[in-house]
Amino acid sequence: MQQLVDNRFFIVTAIKMDFQARFSRSAFGTLWAILNPLVMVAIYAFVLSKIMHAKLPGIDNSYAYPIYLISGIIGWTLFTEVISRSLVVFIENAHYLKKLAFPRSNLVFIVLGASFVNSLILILAAILIFLLLDFSLASSLLWLIPLEILTALFALGIGITVGVLNVFVRDVGQIVPIVLQLMFWLTPIVYTINIIPESSQHWLELNPFFIIVNMYHDILAYRTAPPLDSFVKLLAMVGFVNVVGFGLYKVAQKEIVEEL
């Protein structure tokens, strides 16, 4: 924690640099950060236009489906961004790791910070769209703050685990996107849970992202507070993956620079 305070300037500068780096040679800059998930929403909305106007129980709006879709995608975007960036954080920063001495875990906080900023932009864009769709805001929105933090931390634990492994076995870098792809379709983001036969629904509950996406739906689409026991479960998962992730990082740390 002390280290985090000592290095705050560097981390803030680095997050800014991160944005610059990604968009340094592009004309629209930061706009791309939100365009990507929005295009995704637009595509699904278009392809699945049949059910677009279908009312979803619990959402009192004629554009229920896009609202549902956007809610889930906000969570999913944060989750995957943290994981896929942690996956390559050591490899991509090899040039710094090999030439400068600095607290290495700063890199992880940069990933976390940058993803948070992206997510915030996306949430603001979503709120704007919701208002355009005549879907007013509710106080349940405040629950988004702890949920975003826990989701990011959950992804961080997974991300740091795969990030460390990826340094030594580069196959990990190929496997993770595939697993994420599977997870995306095995989570009710694009569809609703009730299109799955009731007898198989409990399989979905094994998917760790299932709890998270439901909470996003509760907060944004159904405008209610998510159940407390979901938070407790999520907190336990966050604890578990981070103990594994940072534990692994700690034993492997010395060998990471040698291997890069």
Add this chain to the structure above:
Amino acid sequence: MSILQLSGVGKSYVEYPSFRCRLLSWLGIGREQLKSHCILEDINLTLDPGDAVAFVGQNGAGKSTLLKLITGILSPSDGTIEVRGGISAILELGMGFNGDFTGRENARNTLSIMGYHPEEIERVMPDLEGFSEVGEYFDQPVRIYSSGMQMRVAFAVATAFRPEILIIDEALSVGDAYFQHKSFGRIRELQAQGTTLLIVSHDRQAIQSICNRAILLDRGRIQKEGPPAEVMDYYNALIAAKSHSEIQVTPTGDGGLQTISGDGQARIVEVKLYNSRGLETAELEVGELATLSIQVDVNQPLACLVCGLMLKERFGQVVFGTNTWFSEQALDNVKVAEPLSFDIQFEARLGVGSYSCTLALTGGATHLEDNYHWVDLALVFKVVNRDQVEFIGSNWLNPQFTIHRG
């Protein structure tokens, strides 16, 4: 109070046959069966503020690894490293610049990684930009820089704030002559303010002019440590050393050390210097015609024998050197016990001061193939100025001033 202390430092890399073994060893299983590769062993070193140390040694001797350990990029497998002060390091010719960013952005980024406050960074930025002298390129992406320009910015960044310890691995040889002079100037300035310098270089001149100590690393161990001139002589002998040749170092009486190496198939047994009147001497006048006479014993039949001479000034810089290979007088088929002597006649067009002769008997153009006998400081003589105009420098160019007035 020392600024840097290494005690018993070693570095070895474990060879993991597979990733599974690595995973298991992280869990503490099967660690004993793993082979490890030793890069550095038992390094002990204490440095005080203002010390300037050069690490020399062949490629793979462990110099860069040692600097990385000191910087903190790698962690030692054995021993402890105590550092009291901020380190600024240029390793492997760079500071991790990102090609898409401009020189300015990279400078800012690297300094902030090093832990400086944004305000401090902005304060030194004009100086940094001025020192690097890359002009308008400073605001252009680093990917279009030449390696020399990158080096300029890297050096400017590394020395933007006075570090307690400055580490430079090879980097100084990249810049052009102008920037080298400039960076040496900056290094001396920092040294005067108490910065400790650690460099890796193969440039003898650079080492001797800025370092007060040199350390020779060979196969991961400190082989020799001392004043740069001595260590460089020893290193020179070492790279020539064949398995059966031995290196012998003897004190010269005035506090210096003399290095002798070679396999002894031929030996220099006597060296004498004669002045223009044919008298043996240890003192020559500027421009005097002198003769260096060398007696050689041949102990083995030799296919080829070359005699070489090198004159060094007081600080060990080479003033002149050549050999009978280059003069196309290499001897073929030399028999055992053949009476042999070389007379080298030369004009002592040298500046006032003391000079040493290094003599070598080799089997070719260099002493790297067959080194029969190599004697540093084989003879020391003085040059005095009796009848020439007064001048400075190590060369007498016999100038003629023609003055056109009015």
